[in-house]
Amino acid sequence: MHAIEKLLAQKAGKESVSTGEIVNCTVDLAGINDLYLQTVRSFFEMGGTKVHDPSKVIMFLDHYAPASTIVQADNQKQFREFCWDQGIDLLMDINEGVCHQVLADRGLSHPGEIIVVTDSHTTTHGAFGAFGTGVGATDLATILITGKLWFRVPEIIRINFEGELPKGVYAKDIILHVIGELGADYAVYKAVEFTGFTLKQLSISERMALCNMTTEMGAKTSYIQPDEITMEFLKKKVTRNYEIFTTDPGYQYAAEHTFDVSNLKPQLAAPFSVDNVSDVTAFTGRKIDQAYLGSCTGGRVEDLAVAAKILAGKKISKRTRFVVVPASRGVFLEAMAKGYVQTLVEAGATFVTPGCAACLGTHQGMLASGETCITSTNRNFPGRMGHTKGEIFLGSPAAVAAAALEGKIVDPSQYID
Numbered sequence: 001m002h003a004i005e006k007l008l009a010q011k012a013g014k015e016s017v018s019t020g021e022i023v024n025c026t027v028d029l030a031g032i033n034d035l036y037l038q039t040v041r042s043f044f045e046m047g048g049t050k051v052h053d054p055s056k057v058i059m060f061l062d063h064y065a066p067a068s069t070i071v072q073a074d075n076q077k078q079f080r081e082f083c084w085d086q087g088i089d090l091l092m093d094i095n096e097g098v099c100h101q102v103l104a105d106r107g108l109s110h111p112g113e114i115i116v117v118t119d120s121h122t123t124t125h126g127a128f129g130a131f132g133t134g135v136g137a138t139d140l141a142t143i144l145i146t147g148k149l150w151f152r153v154p155e156i157i158r159i160n161f162e163g164e165l166p167k168g169v170y171a172k173d174i175i176l177h178v179i180g181e182l183g184a185d186y187a188v189y190k191a192v193e194f195t196g197f198t199l200k201q202l203s204i205s206e207r208m209a210l211c212n213m214t215t216e217m218g219a220k221t222s223y224i225q226p227d228e229i230t231m232e233f234l235k236k237k238v239t240r241n242y243e244i245f246t247t248d249p250g251y252q253y254a255a256e257h258t259f260d261v262s263n264l265k266p267q268l269a270a271p272f273s274v275d276n277v278s279d280v281t282a283f284t285g286r287k288i289d290q291a292y293l294g295s296c297t298g299g300r301v302e303d304l305a306v307a308a309k310i311l312a313g314k315k316i317s318k319r320t321r322f323v324v325v326p327a328s329r330g331v332f333l334e335a336m337a338k339g340y341v342q343t344l345v346e347a348g349a350t351f352v353t354p355g356c357a358a359c360l361g362t363h364q365g366m367l368a369s370g371e372t373c374i375t376s377t378n379r380n381f382p383g384r385m386g387h388t389k390g391e392i393f394l395g396s397p398a399a400v401a402a403a404a405l406e407g408k409i410v411d412p413s414q415y416i417d
């Protein structure tokens with residue numbers, strides 16, 4: 001069996017599972033975000049009165065943090081009251097940040113566990129060897145009532161990376177390249193495992209970016225076998241025991257792909273699809289109105305660090321806005337302590353408090369008609385960050401910072417020593 005199958009088998013109380021089987025699993029952590037008040041409504045509609053185990057539930061007020069509309073303010077009020085009534089202590093209010101980063105910061109994402117959030121990018125937690133997946137309101141309400149949820153054991157695809165990453169090329173470039181090659185619907189309901197030499201070069205932050213974007217291939221979940229890098233990260237954060245599963249030798253994957261990254265150039269996904277990917281050089285010189293650094297894909301400390309490095313002692317281009325949104329309070333604090341916030345604000349960045357902000361086009365950095373944005377986020381369909389006639393290029397944090405500096409798309413590798 002694969003590690004993912006062993007994990008699902010254990011959570012279903014079975015000896016083994018096989019692809020396609022439906023299993024009913026105990027969920028280790030269930031998260032609800034502030035766009036999903038329907039979860040609470042469904043909980044009551046389905047006959048719920050008391051949450052099965054409030055210690056395994058976490059609430060995130062992140063997508064509209066702080067609330068920008070009266071409806072959202074009202075929803076957030078109802079979420080808070082639900083937590084207080086139900087004894088849910090893990091209420092991550094508007095001061096905490098994007099759910100996936102908050103889980104990582106707090107050491108709540110563990111190997112060998114099932115994490116389900118009402119958010120598609122829950123695949124991010126594959127970076128820790130967890131089974132992370134996103135669901136809708138009624139599925140989440142089912143967990144609230146029973147502590148369990150059914151899953152279809154997914155086919156598992158192995159994506160192997162060989163070679164050392166060139167200067168100025170990051171996990172974001174790798175995953176954009178993979179999605180460009182395989183397509184945005186390649187992994188629908190499949191699990192994507194990343195393996196190979198290149199992973200040894202990738203920090204937890206970079207691995208989170210990789211796993212996060214498997215959602216943009218349709219993946220149900222993603223996986224990286226925990227190693228020394230994972231352990232190093234977890235030992236500073238996690239206080240309780242967890243189990244690490246390993247894949248049996250000779251396991252037959254549904255498909256296997258190998259990418260050599262040693263000659264990879266910085267990548268961009270051009271409007272209006274995440275798989276419309278090419279080398280950044282195809283668009284160099286293209287003027288941008290806004291550069292956006294943030295989200296659960298590209299708003300971590302390392303992302304702000306590379307931007308600060310590129311912009312230290314410089315000013316952003318006069319006709320460009322640079323919106324920076326730390327993914328979490330933890331990221332914000334660390335970036336302040338390390339001086340990145342100071343550097344970026346001096347360079348002309350506009351800071352937004354931790355949260356989803358304009359990543360999903362609802363507030364705090366929206367695009368006007370006809371504007372072009374380069375962003376470290378994960379989606380670029382029409383209207384994703386504001387006006388449907390806004391054009392969005394997805395790139396690495398370095399590509400975003402270099403574009404903010406020049407006011408146009410440039411090859412970021414020239415800005416990295």
Ligand SMILES: CC(C)[C@H](C(=O)O)[C@@H](O)C(=O)O
Nearest residue numbers: 035063118119120121134360
């Ligand atoms: C709000 C949520 C439903 C949504 C998702 O699931 O991905 C959001 O986080 C996004 O990125 O579009």
Ligand code: SF4
Nearest residue numbers: 098295296356359360
């Ligand atoms: S930061 Fe963006 S992608 Fe991540 S959860 Fe928020 S809206 Fe979704």
